[in-house]
Amino acid sequence: MLIKSSSIRKEMRLLTDVHCHLTAPELEGKLRDIIRDSLNSGLKIIVTSGLGYDDCLKALRISDYRLVFPSLGVAPYQLEGYEKVLDLIEKERNRIAAVGEVGLDYWRGEREKWEMQKSVFEEFIELAKTLDLPIVVHSRSAGKYAIEILLKHRVDRVIMHAFDGKAVYASEAADKGFMFSIPPSIARSPQKQKLVKKLPLENLLLESDAPVLAPNPGEVNYPKNVRISAEWISRLKKVPLEKVVEKTYTSAVEILGLKV
Numbered sequence: 001m002l003i004k005s006s007s008i009r010k011e012m013r014l015l016t017d018v019h020c021h022l023t024a025p026e027l028e029g030k031l032r033d034i035i036r037d038s039l040n041s042g043l044k045i046i047v048t049s050g051l052g053y054d055d056c057l058k059a060l061r062i063s064d065y066r067l068v069f070p071s072l073g074v075a076p077y078q079l080e081g082y083e084k085v086l087d088l089i090e091k092e093r094n095r096i097a098a099v100g101e102v103g104l105d106y107w108r109g110e111r112e113k114w115e116m117q118k119s120v121f122e123e124f125i126e127l128a129k130t131l132d133l134p135i136v137v138h139s140r141s142a143g144k145y146a147i148e149i150l151l152k153h154r155v156d157r158v159i160m161h162a163f164d165g166k167a168v169y170a171s172e173a174a175d176k177g178f179m180f181s182i183p184p185s186i187a188r189s190p191q192k193q194k195l196v197k198k199l200p201l202e203n204l205l206l207e208s209d210a211p212v213l214a215p216n217p218g219e220v221n222y223p224k225n226v227r228i229s230a231e232w233i234s235r236l237k238k239v240p241l242e243k244v245v246e247k248t249y250t251s252a253v254e255i256l257g258l259k260v
């Protein structure tokens with residue numbers, strides 16, 4: 001019997017993208033195609049993250065709550081107007097899947113503003129705790145410090161996205177229940193490959209971070225590429241692909257508290 005090449009097995013129809021930016025200028029005007037491709041590729045959940053007030057409003061506007069869910073945050077290196085984002089999160093609490101991305105960026109942020117980054121991060125952490133929402137954390141060249149702050153505040157629903165720090169810090173955080181979402185750039189990142197080898201499957205999630213972190217440098221990334229993250233996890237952990245897809249799906253539903 002012939003099997004249609006477009007048919008995907010049921011277990012593979014549980015792909016999740018816990019972090020991307022569907023409102024990014026690179027994806028402007030492509031939303032319908034992206035949604036269609038994502039559905040055809042077996043995606044079940046996409047969390048699109050707003051960065052700053054205007055982008056957060058857009059994220060809310062494009063969310064359909066069937067496939068696309070919003071999360072609201074601010075880039076740590078561009079904090080102007082962050083108070084409005086805090087207010088918006090409070091106001092829209094029942095319409096959002098997570099707080100974030102928020103966090104620390106010591107790579108792009110000027111050193112004089114690192115203290116400011118920390119205190120704003122702490123405000124978002126406290127709000128996520130008060131509202132009982134998970135928090136998606138950006139931590140570029142600052143993984144160790146971001147984890148320290150999160151542990152100090154005793155946050156229990158954390159998604160460390162595209163973590164670029166040492167696997168040993170990640171492993172300590174995973175022991176405390178932190179989750180780590182793995183982008184398709186794992187294909188070209190020995191650091192991400194090491195991270196996946198070190199962490200248990202129970203602490204891993206899939207993300208695209210579209211339009212960035214594509215498997216090949218310089219390419220525009222799309223949510224459907226989370227499949228590449230899943231394939232790498234499967235290969236590195238020697239676990240069947242279906243199992244990776246299923247486990248990351250149940251973990252995503254659980255941490256995001258989605259009713260699916």
Ligand SMILES: [Zn+2]
Binds near residue numbers: 049
């Ligand atoms: Zn991002």
